[in-house]
Amino acid sequence: MKIAAISSIIFLFSITYANAASIEGKWAMKAAHCDYENGEQVSQNESVDGNITISGKTYEAYEGSCRIRSAKQSGSTWRLQLRCDSEGETSNSTVTIRLKDDNTAIFSQGGQMVRCR
Numbered sequence: 001m002k003i004a005a006i007s008s009i010i011f012l013f014s015i016t017y018a019n020a021a022s023i024e025g026k027w028a029m030k031a032a033h034c035d036y037e038n039g040e041q042v043s044q045n046e047s048v049d050g051n052i053t054i055s056g057k058t059y060e061a062y063e064g065s066c067r068i069r070s071a072k073q074s075g076s077t078w079r080l081q082l083r084c085d086s087e088g089e090t091s092n093s094t095v096t097i098r099l100k101d102d103n104t105a106i107f108s109q110g111g112q113m114v115r116c117r
Contacts, residue, residue: 023071023078023097026116027052027105034116038062050110059095061109063087076100 028034029050036048039062049062059066064086072079078097084090096108103115 022099022102023105024054024056027054027107027110027113028116029110029113031114031116034114050113051116052107052110052113059084066093 026034028048033042033048033051036042036051038049038051039047041047051062053060054068057068059068059080059082064084066082066084068080069083069092070081076099078099080095080097082093082095084093094108098106100106100112103117104112105115106112
């Protein structure tokens with residue numbers, strides 16, 4: 001009986017961890033931007049300023065770094081509560097991310113983005 005209960009807890013923990021990992025990674029407005037960091041020039045008329053990186057409890061965007069205070073999933077949609085530091089200011093923010101598929105997501109702050117590989 002104890003082994004079954006422990007196995008259930010481990011299974012539920014592994015599902016939660018796997019789901020959280022589904023939004024982790026580097027995201028860009030265009031696949032061509034994946035090889036660049038925010039602020040870099042892609043061409044004479046284009047620079048990258050919208051890449052987002054999610055890793056563990058960190059949400060990195062252009063000119064700002066945030067700590068993920070909470071992450072809640074409902075189906076294919078994630079709601080992140082963030083505590084951000086940007087240009088000397090600290091603020092709270094909420095970001096919603098809806099996964100369209102493994103490689104495409106709609107960010108409430110940034111629009112449609114592709115996962116960088």
